[in-house]
Amino acid sequence: MKKILLSAVAVFAFSFANAQELVSSKGENYLPQEGDWSIGFSANSALKFVGNAFNGTSGNEVNFNSNDAQKLPGFTNSITFLGKKFTADNKADRYTANFLFSYEKPKDVDATTQFGLIAGYGKEWRKGSTRLQGFYGFDGLVGFGIPQKDAFNFLVGAQGFVGAEYFVFPKVGLGAQYTYAVAIGYQKSKDANTGVESSKFGFNIGNTNTGLGTASVLLNLYF
Template structure:
């Protein structure tokens, strides 16, 4: 917080160094005009780089363009008047990842052979884990601006809608059976991979039950937030500022499901089958200042208004 206050003071101190003319020496206008477009990005990496230049370290990384928040939303504006703009907040995220792992082929009946004098590799089959994520968020808003010099205040409101879902699918190289065949005779519990949610093969072992699919319920959220902030144009059409928001949001998650392949002994007979279980849904409602703690836009707010500095480029 102390760092943010110092940087804001440095940015606004430009007003004491440069005159408040709204046109540069090259004839370029500082403030946005009707029909201008603008995009915003987080300014933290830039100021961190500048600050690190004076900390005596030699391993500081270079600054990079960052999202307005960790949820990778795009924030853009279109000026309908010199002091009014429509805002658009967008995230369109689709992710499909496949992870693979080799396990021993339980069905092999061959006797291991030896070469020089080590045993030949055991035949293996492939297990797969597929992760699919969908994150879609769209917001629109209206911004009003005040100020006749390079220090500009702004305020307005945003309306947002977001949806998200996750699906995990598993396929196995070893087929589970209700009979015992093969060299090991353990087909009702074949070697299978146990995966982490992030795609790491945690372990391999005999499985009498294994997951085939795991689906989250579809999450739908809506939110409305008011915002207020200020910007200072340090260069023509380039402003540094901060924004804060307050609003309300509602979010609902549908029922999820998990399908498992398993065996069961009924009347002394082993039976193979699939079992699907459902998980309960949920809902949330809140009224608060921006908290930046959620998926897509974040519950209780758009996740775009923070105390962090932002850079806005107008063109």
């Protein structure tokens, strides 16, 4: 996380000396405008808060691919894709999708398939009149997962975010974002040996282990 933040700070600090030019030498606008769309992704997913939502306890690290009976599978280590529709020069609707699919077939062992999806819709507001833009807003979230045979996860939640973005090229933005989320989760599973079914509800605030939010790097393309 420190490397991510330091890299972002370095980019933003360098940008101040060149942040006044809003039109390229070819006449292209650097900044998004009303009616524009964007596509992008967040490396280092901001949705790593889900684990405790499945059991209501703290300090319980959760891994989507875990086979450890003491850990409850959740949505982690995936990439969040982000789409935006600008309803004004400084305001946008946001559409997020956090998707994970894995398939594993060890020798002489049955294949394991795992699937997870978290979708979100939200609002974003932007500040700044140069190529360096600040932004903030919120997303509503809903998700489900099938982490193993006879198991099912479901959650609803919301996240707030704040960040900054620098337009390195016309309509190409590189930035950093800090996200803080809350969620209510449900898990249903069946013991492979006894066939006994169990279910759990839970509530989680912030990152699974620390209770803090999550920093991530953003790359967005506008058109």
